[in-house]
Amino acid sequence: xxxxxxxxxxxxxxxxxxxxxxxxxxxxxxxxxxxxxxxxxxxxxxxxxxxxxxxxxxxxxxxxxxxxxxxxxxxxxxxxxxxxxxxxxxxxxxxxxxxxxxxxxxxxxxxxxxxxxxxxxxxxxxxxxxxxxxxxxxxxxxxxxxxxxxxxxxxxxxxxxxxxxxxxxxxxxxxxxxxxxxxxxxxxxxxxxxxxx
Amino acid sequence: xxxxxxxxxxxxxxxxxxxxxxxxxxxxxxxxxxxxxxxxxxxxxxxxxxxxxxxxxxxxxxxxxxxxxxxxxxxxxxxxxxxxxxxxxxxxxxxxxxxxxxxxxxxxxxxxxxxxxxxxxxxxxxxxxxxxxxxxxxxxxxxxxxxxxxxxxxxxxxxxxxxxxxxxxxxxxxxxxxxxxxxxxxxxxxxxxxxxx
Numbered sequence: 001x002x003x004x005x006x007x008x009x010x011x012x013x014x015x016x017x018x019x020x021x022x023x024x025x026x027x028x029x030x031x032x033x034x035x036x037x038x039x040x041x042x043x044x045x046x047x048x049x050x051x052x053x054x055x056x057x058x059x060x061x062x063x064x065x066x067x068x069x070x071x072x073x074x075x076x077x078x079x080x081x082x083x084x085x086x087x088x089x090x091x092x093x094x095x096x097x098x099x100x101x102x103x104x105x106x107x108x109x110x111x112x113x114x115x116x117x118x119x120x121x122x123x124x125x126x127x128x129x130x131x132x133x134x135x136x137x138x139x140x141x142x143x144x145x146x147x148x149x150x151x152x153x154x155x156x157x158x159x160x161x162x163x164x165x166x167x168x169x170x171x172x173x174x175x176x177x178x179x180x181x182x183x184x185x186x187x188x189x190x191x192x193x194x195x196x197x
Numbered sequence: 198x199x200x201x202x203x204x205x206x207x208x209x210x211x212x213x214x215x216x217x218x219x220x221x222x223x224x225x226x227x228x229x230x231x232x233x234x235x236x237x238x239x240x241x242x243x244x245x246x247x248x249x250x251x252x253x254x255x256x257x258x259x260x261x262x263x264x265x266x267x268x269x270x271x272x273x274x275x276x277x278x279x280x281x282x283x284x285x286x287x288x289x290x291x292x293x294x295x296x297x298x299x300x301x302x303x304x305x306x307x308x309x310x311x312x313x314x315x316x317x318x319x320x321x322x323x324x325x326x327x328x329x330x331x332x333x334x335x336x337x338x339x340x341x342x343x344x345x346x347x348x349x350x351x352x353x354x355x356x357x358x359x360x361x362x363x364x365x366x367x368x369x370x371x372x373x374x375x376x377x378x379x380x381x382x383x384x385x386x387x388x389x390x391x392x393x394x
Contacts (some may be wrong), residue, residue, distance in 0.1 A: 092374065105393070194285075
């Protein structure tokens with residue numbers, strides 16, 4: 001009973017309880033992915049360290065799971081340009097002031113990962129996904145909560161802050177669709193980057 | 198009165214009325230962006246052409262607005278890997294069968310763009326954003342509805358269908374964080390791709 005209670009630790013993830021956030025994740029992401037739920041705890045930790053009232057952008061260092069935690073808990077989405085996804089393979093994210101580039105990066109604290117065997121197996125991919133005990137993994141994430149987070153102050157590279165002004169939109173002579181003029185005569189898709197056969 | 202009524206055409210965008218979808222977009226995207234609302238009509242048109250009961254992925258040919266329409270109306274999100282965003286600069290998207298790669302691409306019908314001056318100004322960026330009449334643009338999008346869509350059958354490139362098996366996760370000797378082993382000795386961020394100063 002004591003053990004059960006300690007596992008059912010009360011934590012908040014943004015405006016949600018742990019259980020509520022699990023439902024929100026399931027609705028958006030399709031299933032209660034441990035990466036999105038842990039990501040929610042990380043985003044929450046970053047939000048708490050950000051000065052209030054500033055406009056911020058987000059950067060995810062992986063395309064897996066974390067972008068959805070950012071989209072569910074901040075105003076930053078893939079489509080509004082305030083969330084940037086970089087495929088660096090690290091399970092970490094940053095929120096930063098749109099103007100100054102000053103912000104907070106959150107990753108997992110290596111020492112804490114050691115305290116939770118299921119989390120360790122998941123983070124380092126020590127066992128195949130199918131063999132993972134998802135329920136225990138989620139219980140570890142809930143139990144660890146914000147103590148799992150390693151928090152760093154960062155400055156984003158200045159060139160990331162620059163708003164790229166795309167050229168005028170012109171019509172591609174091959175596909176007849178509008179695209180930002182890059183001076184190459186046709187749109188990128190018609191110049192070999194088409195994702196279609 | 199007649200003109201007003203014709204502008205208030207009843208259309209459905211997924212499970213939503215036009216007005217409901219505008220609210221859903223505002224909540225997620227931050228404001229009722231014409232690109233996301235038009236994107237919703239395009240996603241809806243694609244969904245209607247897809248065979249029922251199949252598992253599908255999505256591909257957006259632009260990072261602007263369209264990814265959010267996909268995320269709001271399909272199970273595909275940036276973080277679950279079912280939505281791929283390619284920066285080809287074309288305002289178009291595709292939904293395709295995860296297994297066969299067969300699917301539907303939706304772009305804007307050039308002939309219909311000519312029928313709506315506000316839409317034309319927006320699509321070809323003929324006037325600065327600040328000078329655009331957003332209300333009239335949204336009325337045009339509503340009035341045009343699915344007739345604005347150009348629908349094509351496509352086959353996605355086979356290599357896009359392949360699931361990339363990332364290597365084992367190892368610890369980067371520089372930042373001490375886990376990343377998928379690419380045989381380069383350190384993680385991409387420590388090898389010069391860091392977004393931070």
